[in-house]
Amino acid sequence: MKLENQVILVTSNEPWGDLWYSKQNYAYELSKNNTVYFINPPTKWRPGNLFSNPITEGSYNENLHYINYENFLPLRSNFLNKLNNKWVSKHLKKYFEKKGITDTILWAFDPLRLFNHKELGCKFGIYHCVDFYYFQYLGEYELCQNSDLLFATSQRFLDDYGDYDAPKYVVPHGISTEEFETKQEELDNLDIDIQDYALYVGVIDHRMDFSLLERAIQKFPDVPFLFVGPLRLYHRPIKEKDLAAAKRIFEEKKYANLHAIGSRHFKTLKNYIKKAKFCISFMDMEYHANTVHHHKTLVYLTQGKPVFGPIFSEYKDLGNIMYMDNDPDGQLNLIANFLENGEAPELEQLRIEHARQYTFENVLAKASKLVEQHSS
Numbered sequence: 224m225k226l227e228n229q230v231i232l233v234t235s236n237e238p239w240g241d242l243w244y245s246k247q248n249y250a251y252e253l254s255k256n257n258t259v260y261f262i263n264p265p266t267k268w269r270p271g272n273l274f275s276n277p278i279t280e281g282s283y284n285e286n287l288h289y290i291n292y293e294n295f296l297p298l299r300s301n302f303l304n305k306l307n308n309k310w311v312s313k314h315l316k317k318y319f320e321k322k323g324i325t326d327t328i329l330w331a332f333d334p335l336r337l338f339n340h341k342e343l344g345c346k347f348g349i350y351h352c353v354d355f356y357y358f359q360y361l362g363e364y365e366l367c368q369n370s371d372l373l374f375a376t377s378q379r380f381l382d383d384y385g386d387y388d389a390p391k392y393v394v395p396h397g398i399s400t401e402e403f404e405t406k407q408e409e410l411d412n413l414d415i416d417i418q419d420y421a422l423y424v425g426v427i428d429h430r431m432d433f434s435l436l437e438r439a440i441q442k443f444p445d446v447p448f449l450f451v452g453p454l455r456l457y458h459r460p461i462k463e464k465d466l467a468a469a470k471r472i473f474e475e476k477k478y479a480n481l482h483a484i485g486s487r488h489f490k491t492l493k494n495y496i497k498k499a500k501f502c503i504s505f506m507d508m509e510y511h512a513n514t515v516h517h518h519k520t521l522v523y524l525t526q527g528k529p530v531f532g533p534i535f536s537e538y539k540d541l542g543n544i545m546y547m548d549n550d551p552d553g554q555l556n557l558i559a560n561f562l563e564n565g566e567a568p569e570l571e572q573l574r575i576e577h578a579r580q581y582t583f584e585n586v587l588a589k590a591s592k593l594v595e596q597h598s599s
Contacts, residue, residue, distance in 0.1 A: 224347065224598040226591040229257045230324055232345065234333040238263040239281075239289040242426075242453065243489030245353040245376070245396055245518060246332040252399060252583040253330070254287035261289040262315070264333065268297045278318045290315070294336075301361050308365075312342035319344065328594075331366055338365035347371050347598050351394065352380045353518075372597055374590070377537055390597055395537075397586035398521045398578055401490070405497045405526075413494050417482060420447040421558075422499035422528075424492050424519050427452055427483070429459040432507040433468040435551045439505070440478045442555055443562065448503075450483040451495050465507070496526045501561065504532030508549060520545075524578040527571030531558050544574045 231253055235246035239261050243251075250261045261283075272293045279291045292315060296307040315337075319327065329340035329348045334356045340348030350366040351374040358364065367373060367387040374394040375381045381391045421439075427450060440448055456469050471477045487495070496502065502523040520538065523530050531554055534547040541547075546557040 225595050226253065226587060227256045230327045231257050231259050232327050232329050232343065233259055233261045234329070234331045234337045235261065236264050236333040236335055239283070241488040242486055245351075247489070248397065248399065248583075249330070249332070249351070250287060251283075252397065252587060254284065257286065259287050260319075260327075261287065262337065263289055263291050264336070265293045268294050272296075276314065278315065290318075304361050305365075308336060308338060308362075309342055312337060312339065316342070316344040331370070334360045334363035334366065336362055338362040339369045340371075341369070347594070349374060349594070350389075352376070352384075353396070355380065358383070372593060374593075379536060390593075392593055394586060394590050394593075395581060396518055396521055397583040398525055398581050400582050400584065402493050402522060402525045403575065403579070405493055409491075409494050410497060413498065415449065415482070415484065415495070415498075417447040417449065418498070419500040420449040420482070420498075422449050422451070422495060422502045422523075423505070424495065424502075424522065425452045425517075426455055427469075427473065428455040429461045429465075430506055431465075431469075432505045432551070433461070433465040433472065435505045435554065436503075437468040437472055437478075438551065439503070439555060439558065440472065440481055443558065444478075444480055446500075446562070447480050447482055448478075449495065449499070450481070451485075451487055451492065453486045454483065462507075492522060493526060496523055496528060499526075499528055501529040501531060501558070504530060504535075505554070506533060508533050521578055521581055524574040527574045529561060529566060529570070531561075541577070544570055544577060 233246060233250045237244050237246060239247065250259050253259050272295055276293050276295055280288055282288045292311060294307050295310045296303050298304045298307060325344060327345045329343055329345040331337065331348065331350045332353060337343060348370040349372045350370040353376050356363050367384055370389050373384050373387065373389045373391045376395050378393055381393060384391055454473055461469060472481055473483055504517045504520060506517055517532065517535060520530060529546060531546045533549050538545055538547065546561065548554050548557060
């Protein structure tokens with residue numbers, strides 16, 4: 224069974240919208256050769272869901288659709304969770320059958336729900352781990368037990384799945400070939416009036432090292448720092464000193480060289496990256512998931528940009544094209560040296576060549592072979 228002309232159900236714990244994570248990117252790329260239904264996570268449970276639970280559908284393009292549904296039951300215990308999963312899965316199965324859709328593939332990114340592809344009527348099930356979830360959710364246990372294949376973006380993730388029988392493979396973050404090309408007209412009409420800026424793209428939340436960011440803003444007052452992404456300071460607890468720094472930076476707007484413009488559609492981010500002088504990944508390495516990789520790194524490298532941050536385990540061998548140091552002072556010194564002395568001109572092309580290894584054409588070609596191998 225090849226990943227061509229299939230109907231693929233993609234589950235995600237983050238909904239379809241302008242903010243794209245791995246799940247949205249995979250869904251978009253898979254839809255180039257398949258029909259994809261991206262199943263959004265449900266909203267907060269309400270008692271009325273017991274009696275009325277309509278499924279609604281929208282479309283991004285001809286081959287990519289998104290599905291909205293709600294939980295029938297509150298997930299207050301493992302028993303209710305499993306019962307709700309059976310009920311919702313049967314509900315979705317009937318919905319697709321009425322549309323004449325059967326023999327689907329489940330490509331699950333969501334560790335919380337819809338954790339048995341057979342109950343959904345799917346002929347094949349894949350669980351793709353793109354982050355550390357620490358096995359804190361029932362759904363991840365069930366997915367590992369039920370799936371025909373286990374994919375992960377890092378071997379470090381796969382090492383946690385040693386007790387499960389399904390074949391396990393590294394299938395990494397990918398990048399669309401569309402991200403390598405920019406149009407001058409779009410660059411000229413970008414909605415910012417700053418040049419030679421440091422750029423961060425992504426969610427601004429507890430995973431960031433705000434203390435380091437504040438030091439950088441203070442140390443390089445002539446460098447504009449541009450942030451493109453949603454501000455979520457209160458979704459998860461932040462260390463007291465970091466929260467104080469985050470408030471000064473983003474709420475009190477204490478620093479004139481800080482520019483935060485909110486979210487932009489993923490497909491426009493390459494334009495902001497193209498015009499950046501360098502990019503930053505100031506992530507808090509005490510947050511375990513940060514130690515492996517930072518998804519936006521590939522997007523930065525497609526435009527050949529210098530990236531400054533800590534030493535992520537997946538990038539530890541890329542010291543020739545990235546600037547990495549686990550010591551905050553070391554990261555600041557690397558930026559200072561770069562601003563004063565520049566860098567070798569050939570590094571830009573080396574970064575682009577590295578990123579091209581991870582185009583979705585290459586990543587999905589590997590995944591397709593694995594699906595074909597284990598579905599025969």
